[in-house]
Amino acid sequence: MTHPKSIAVLPFVNTSPGKENEFFCDGITEEIIHALAKIEQLKVTSRTSSFFFKGKNLPLAEIGRELGVANLLEGSLRVSGDRLRISAQLINVSDDSHFWSESWDRKLEDIFAIQDEISLRIADKLREYLGHLEIADQLVQAPTGKVEAYRHYLQGKSLFNKWNPEHANQAIGYFEKALQIDPDLIDAHTGLADAYSFLAVAGFAPREIAWAKAIESMQRAKALDPQNAPLNYLLANQAFFTEADFGQSMQFARQAIASKPTYAEGHQFLAFLFMLRDDMKKAGEHLRYARSIDPLNPETKFYQAYFLYRSQSFDQAEVLLLELLEANAKNLPALITLIYVLLKKEAFDRAERLIFNSPQEGIMPDEKLGLACLLRVMQGKVGEYQQLFAELEANASGDTSFQAHAYLFLVYGALNEAKKAFSVLEKLFQYRSSILFLAFGDPLAAPLRHNAEFPLYQKRIFALPNPVVRPVKRNSAELSEADATDYLRVLEQFMETESPFLDPSLSLRSLANQLEMHPNQLSWLLNEKQGKNFNAYINGFRVAHFIKLLADPRNASISLIGLAYESGFNSKTVFNTVFKKETGMTPKEFHKNSGLSD
Template identity: 55%
Template structure:
């Protein structure tokens, strides 16, 4: 990172954009920002990182910024043998940042394809969000601050986003940043609710005009539909639209897992949970949603184990605390539940939620606090008393007072009391499901999605050939290799060879991996090994070292040469030489 740290936001932004660009390649599983950044400034081993992230290749590097100049370094490490099989450094101008990000993303993708297997890579991976580099810097600074999710930093982030829009009002991500920030302040109670929601709505409206299909925009709309409009179907559709634009969007996968879990569609919920665990396993939100899934499906020990880990890292994690209390209530550990609730700082939990949980504990014990019930009933008259609505519903349900429970549930439809959407299907109200009215309400709270038209089958890749075509094209490749021996060039790449034989790089990649059964480096190095063998057997080369002959054969790394030779020939180069004496 930058030597003095003051440009860390810019350097982190470059890293994040490259992660995002690589994630757009369908055949790659790329770990998302939060889990990748988990190891920043840590001295973890390659094996530890790989184990926790579930990856086979690790990319590491640095970004240094000095005035108008950038120096970016990157290297790739194969986890299996911890070999650093690719590295490169770029010196570029900061005002060409988008071109630089695209260039580096493509080169990294190419190197992965050449070493790991077939990938279909577009001509470019990074779009220019703006022509104004100053606006982009302001945006990156704002995004870093926004991701800290505390009122001080979020307010600073909003200032940066406003500055962005004064420079380039068309930068949609800044509008989405404003919507995110104001929504957070409104929900958390750190700004006047109506004013903050109005500003969020204004930013969303502008973003919709710029790009209605934007993944981040649709994710915000999904949250707004659920938490503000209490429209379960709209929330689900917006989340699906987010994934339609960006299939690897971790936030949308988490939210869909949550939505499907509420409705009891646990198979779909688990599918999205598994995917997000594969690309963002160390994100605290991923881990909380996993715990919540296990709570909903009745695996309380598994849920509590994850929640305990989260609370060990952050004792003020309110969602983890609340679900932990629910689990204790399930287990009838009422005194422990009361103690855990009492230990939550006043500034962390809304007074009405604390009252509601106390009421629920008493109700589940069979000793309801009538005064507390009456107090919550008085508060429930107000439309904004969502916690009162929710905990009265839960309390009446566990008491078996079904009429009162359903009476309170009507607040969901009368005043859009969105917290009731979570409580309606909570495992604590399992007994309420035996009431015939519950099924009817289920259809109202979580309406079934309209059946989608069957998607047209995906067209086969344009680069896939039938066996006869593949054989003919490989014949062309082999003929060129035999005649021109391009493998002797140590700088040979798949793109360069594809250009030489007039084949699209994606098609050549497919040919080698699917038809020949080798990745590009294996294919080329096989010819280099055969060339090396011929040189070793030639007496006129007896004065040249084995490493020298390897370099003359097109290898540019002694380590790569020795490893590949032994793997393919079954003996070391020295042993081969002796066997031919």
């Protein structure tokens, strides 16, 4: 069931001449997504899933169903000289109705103030339409005082989001340009760290050099803000993949979520860590949240497939992995996991085809050797695996042959050579091998689970630090019973004596200002004590006022829509919809039944 308080921000359309400001559109879209995601009661689709629909002309109802949201935000941006023109509109997915739209014309130098203004305006309108949301007074913090640095950062981010080595290297250049202008732009530091770690993990750059540069950028970001969510996500990855330090990785991942509870990547990585630790309940919780806000991200689908594999739901895992490989035949994690699935299912012929017929640039040599050896062992082909086994043992004798270590561990397990398997596992601690981490609890290592040493290693490998303690946030909107009663009395008196509902432009924020309340408190009061959102509450007064005007003989010459406008409505469609909901009749039916139409 779609959550009513949910929204996806679709990529803003660039209406500027040429394509050079495309990155600016993407940047503003991302900032609005990040801003709205700060509202705890609102479910906001992550960037990757929202941007899946960029350039695709699909019905809004279909997009809403795919993303599982009740509302969509569309927008456009035009840059002309030093001016920005931004338009945005909110759409209800269920009936394709546009319930708010607005435009802004501002100076480019005011970009951060514009983003905050737009985000707050959107949040206010959603609250009036959907019900209580607790909204901060400011949703967008200026990351830099220098617009040119921000422009270079956005260009770098736009390139890096293409996820290939050529664009990642170009992105590095733009991040460096941004930092030349503003050395304290933390997003550019984390952008550099992300780009270098991507090149290191994917094998597109010398591993040690690329990781060294990534770590240097992380340290600079840490000096600026150690709580930063993307930074802690990167630190979690670095602790796992270069230090094989599970506890430290878990601590950084938890900090990422503590700093930004809606951070999809952080939830994905925490799910992954809990899978390795065999805590499938917690893994499932984090994975479900990541899927709810980032359902179309291929990485989310891979984590779901890996979760199914680790849960030994091999048939279901296979379906998802085949979908991933159909979309991207070079998805190496999906390919390797699919081979694992086929080995567990004893579909040896299919596994063999994938192992030996994969492109040269796909599976790395030690991994292909290890998979081939494991396949022959599981098939019981002693004569064929012995030569492969000897070669694998020779390769695993090196200190940094991490993939050979991992597969030798699995092969020993398949051969029920537990003592030898655990002797290989010691290299995890000696040489900081994250690949051995992955192999330890893998379903392919199932024979080792029955050994008395297995739980001892499990405890040693997956020891956790003290959990991150998040301070309990008090709901600042909630009023005591006595205060709520007093405010309700003031509100009712104000509505009766001042009739603020007659102003068509009345907003929850402006009414709160008139009552000298915080908007969050008024929102809470209406929803908790009146059982209505702002629009329903105000429109109830407008309908009552319309009926009063209709009964006055002095208004007999005024049309029904004219009376509606005098009652505070500014749309015929909204008036008709609200009136029927309040009275069960259309305005014409009500007029006729009242006897006033004679």
